[in-house]
Amino acid sequence: xxxxxxxxxxxxxxxxxxxxxxxxxxxxxxxxxxxxxxxxxxxxxxxxxxxxxxxxxxxxxxxxxxxxxxxxxxxxxxxxxxxxxxxxxxxxxxxxxxxxxxxxxxxxxxxxxxxxxxxxxxxxxxxxxxxxxxxxxxxxxxxxxxxxxxxxxxxxxxxxxxxxxxxxxxxxxxxxxxxxxxxxxxxxxxxxxxxxxxxxxxxxxxxxxxxxxxxxxxxxxxxxxxxxxxxxxxxxxxxxxxxxxxxxxxxxxxxxxxxxxxxxxxxxxxxxxxxxxxxxxxxxxxxxxxxxxxxxxxxxxxxxxxxxxxxxxxxxxxxxxxxxxxxxxxxxxxxxxxxxxxxxxxxxxxxxxxxxxxxxxxxxxxx
Ligand code: PMP
Numbered sequence: 001x002x003x004x005x006x007x008x009x010x011x012x013x014x015x016x017x018x019x020x021x022x023x024x025x026x027x028x029x030x031x032x033x034x035x036x037x038x039x040x041x042x043x044x045x046x047x048x049x050x051x052x053x054x055x056x057x058x059x060x061x062x063x064x065x066x067x068x069x070x071x072x073x074x075x076x077x078x079x080x081x082x083x084x085x086x087x088x089x090x091x092x093x094x095x096x097x098x099x100x101x102x103x104x105x106x107x108x109x110x111x112x113x114x115x116x117x118x119x120x121x122x123x124x125x126x127x128x129x130x131x132x133x134x135x136x137x138x139x140x141x142x143x144x145x146x147x148x149x150x151x152x153x154x155x156x157x158x159x160x161x162x163x164x165x166x167x168x169x170x171x172x173x174x175x176x177x178x179x180x181x182x183x184x185x186x187x188x189x190x191x192x193x194x195x196x197x198x199x200x201x202x203x204x205x206x207x208x209x210x211x212x213x214x215x216x217x218x219x220x221x222x223x224x225x226x227x228x229x230x231x232x233x234x235x236x237x238x239x240x241x242x243x244x245x246x247x248x249x250x251x252x253x254x255x256x257x258x259x260x261x262x263x264x265x266x267x268x269x270x271x272x273x274x275x276x277x278x279x280x281x282x283x284x285x286x287x288x289x290x291x292x293x294x295x296x297x298x299x300x301x302x303x304x305x306x307x308x309x310x311x312x313x314x315x316x317x318x319x320x321x322x323x324x325x326x327x328x329x330x331x332x333x334x335x336x337x338x339x340x341x342x343x344x345x346x347x348x349x350x351x352x353x354x355x356x357x358x359x360x361x362x363x364x365x366x367x
Contacts, residue, residue: 001320001321001322001337001338001339001343001347001351002321002322002323002336002337002338003133003161003184003296003297003323003336003337003338003340004133004160004161004181004183004184004190004338004340005183005184005189005190006183006184006185006187006338006340006341006342006343007341007342007343007347008187008188008189008247008251008341008342009187009250009251009254009342011250011254012187012188012247012250012251012254013189013247014250015243015246015247015249015250016188016189016243016244016246016247017243018243018246020242020243021242022242023234023236023239023240023242024234024236028242028245028246029229029232029233029234030232031245031246031249032052032229032240032245032249033229033230033231033232034249035052035245035248035249035252036050036052036226036229036230037230038249038252038253038255038256039052039194039196039252040196041252041256041260042163042164042186042252042255042256042260043163043168043170043178043196044168044169044170044171044172044260045170045171045178045196045198046171047171047198047199048170048171048178048196048197048198048199049196049197049198049199049202049223049226050194050195050196050226051063051193051194051195051196051197051219051222051226052192052193052194052226052240052245052248053192053193053194053195053222053240054191054192054193054238054239054240054241054244055191055192055193056181056183056190056191056193057158057160057179057180057181057183057184057193058086058090058193059193059217060160060179060180060181060193060194060195061086061087061090061158061160061179062090062214062217063179063193063195063217063219064127064156064177064179064195064197064201065087065090065091065093065094065096066094066212066213066214066217066218067205067208067212067217067218067219068124068125068154068156068177068201068204068205069091069094069095069096069124069125070094070095070208070209070210071094071095071096071210072095072096072097073095073096073097073124073125074096074097074098074099074121074122074123074124074125075091075096075097075098075099075123075124075125075126075127076098076099076101076114076117076118076121076123076125076126076127076153077091077098077099077100077101077126077127077128078100078101078103078109078114078126078127078128078129078139078144079100079101079102079103079109079129079132080103080107080108080109080128080129080132080135080137080139081105081129081132081133081134081135081137081326081327082132082133082134082135082326082327082328083129083132083133083134083158083160084100084102084127084128084129084132084158085100085102087127087129087156087158088100091125091127093213094213094214095213096124096125099117099121099123101113101114101117103137105135105286105327105330106135106137106285106286106287106288106292107137107287107288107292108137108139108140108292111143111144111147114126114144114147115147118147118150118151118153119151123151123153124153124154124204125153125154125155125156126144126147126148126153126154126155126156127155127156127157127158128141128144128155128156128157128158129157129158129161130157130158130159130161130162130163130166130168131159131161131162131166131294131296131297132161133160133161133297133326133336134299134325134326134327135286135287135299135327136285136286136287136293136294136297136298136299136336137286137287137292137293137294138162138166138287138292138293138294138295139292141157141168141173141175142169142173144175145173145174145175146173146174148174148175148176149174154176154177154200154201154204155174155175155176155177156175156176156177156179157170157175157177157178157179158179159178159179159180160179160180160181160184161184161185161294161296161297161340162180162185162294162296163178163179163180163184163185163186163194164180164184164185164186164187164255164263164341165184165185165263165264165267165295165296165340165341166185166264166267166294166295166296167264170196170198171198174198175198176197176198176200176201176204177195177196177197177198177201178195178196179193179194179195179196180194180195181193181194182194182244182247182248184296184338184340184341185267185296185340185341186248186251186252186255186341187251187254187255187341187342188244188247188248188251189244189247191241191244192241192244192245192248194248202219202223205219216238221237221238222237224237225237267295267296267339267340268295270295270339270343270345270348271293271294271295271296271298271339272290272295273348274298274337274339274348274351274352275290275293275298277348277352278298278300278352278355280366281355281356281359281366282303282366283300283301283302283303284300284301285298285299285300285301286299286300286301286334287299295339295340296338296339296340297336297337297338297339297340298336298337298339299325299334299335299336299337300334300335300337301333301334302333302334302335303359303364303366305364306359306362306363306364307362308324308325308332308333308334308335309332310362311335311358311359311362312324312335314357314358314359314361314362315335315354315355315358318354318357318358319350319354320350320351320354320355322335322336322337322351322355323335323336323337323338324336337351337355339351
């Protein structure tokens with residue numbers, strides 16, 4: 001029950017564990033092409049250009065950063081935790097002049113503050129983290145997409161902890177890049193960086209004056225490959241992660257079979273039920289209000305006086321695996337529970353029960 005890698009569906013694991021084929025085998029070309037097509041449906045981005053690459057979520061962040069910034073470009077990073085701060089460092093590496101709007105722990109940055117900043121300075125790029133996995137704070141991407149369109153800023157959504165769990169309507173919301181990694185709600189073992197770019201993002205990349213600062217991430221190498229596979233032709237730049245792409249094709253099929261709206265609803269309901277159970281035990285969440293609570297993971301504070309190390313030790317003797325805190329400064333005051341992807345009601349109940357037992361083993365009584 002950690003926030004990724006999650007538990008994977010048996011059909012996905014069968015595909016990942018099948019004998020590896022050539023990356024130009026007809027079956028594989030079909031899987032790759034179909035996976036690219038299905039990404040547009042999962043992202044709700046019919047006009048987008050999907051990319052599937054071997055790498056983790058940080059590579060997906062790198063792809064957007066490397067291809068869309070040139071030295072001297074201004075970038076606005078809206079940070080709600082650890083991963084927002086990572087994006088600021090990444091963009092600086094490509095020569096961007098970065099301004100960070102950082103929310104207090106558990107909160108989001110007010111829209112008014114974002115708009116004031118966009119009015120004050122002309123930015124090329126704005127990044128925000130849909131769900132920051134360090135705090136379980138969820139940002140509403142829709143008005144940020146609208147601000148990006150209003151001020152002509154390319155918007156990049158880090159959806160590593162949200163795509164295929166939280167509601168995302170990339171085209172409708174006008175968000176230029178939505179990126180993720182395979183090991184979370186997309187439901188495939190770690191190793192794939194996934195991204196969909198809008199026509200506006202692709203145009204901004206085409207109009208660059210300087211070469212992309214990362215050889216591997218440069219879309220010039222990868223766009224022809226994605227286009228070829230989608231047209232069911234083989235192509236090569238770097239060897240694709242054949243088994244993982246086969247697993248992705250299976251997982252995206254399962255996701256679309258459930259249906260995006262049903263999947264969004266299921267995550268909302270399970271997330272709300274889990275938070276309710278935590279609050280019943282007297283635990284407080286890092287996100288300050290229900291509106292900013294993620295549905296893909298939760299981050300409850302330990303009760304007053306309880307030592308995190310004792311709690312994690314007690315949990316370790318149960319059948320449930322949870323994650324500790326991550327945000328520097330407060331990491332020993334809270335723990336994290338992932339409830340995305342294939343998580344069932346039974347998993348939620350077992351987790352609540354394990355947390356309850358661990359708390360009482362630590363001497364905490366909650367009525
Ligand atoms: N962004 C967010 C919101 C994340 O949760 C993570 C990973 N937990 C990343 C980026 C980086 O992804 P990866 O660890 O796969 O590189």
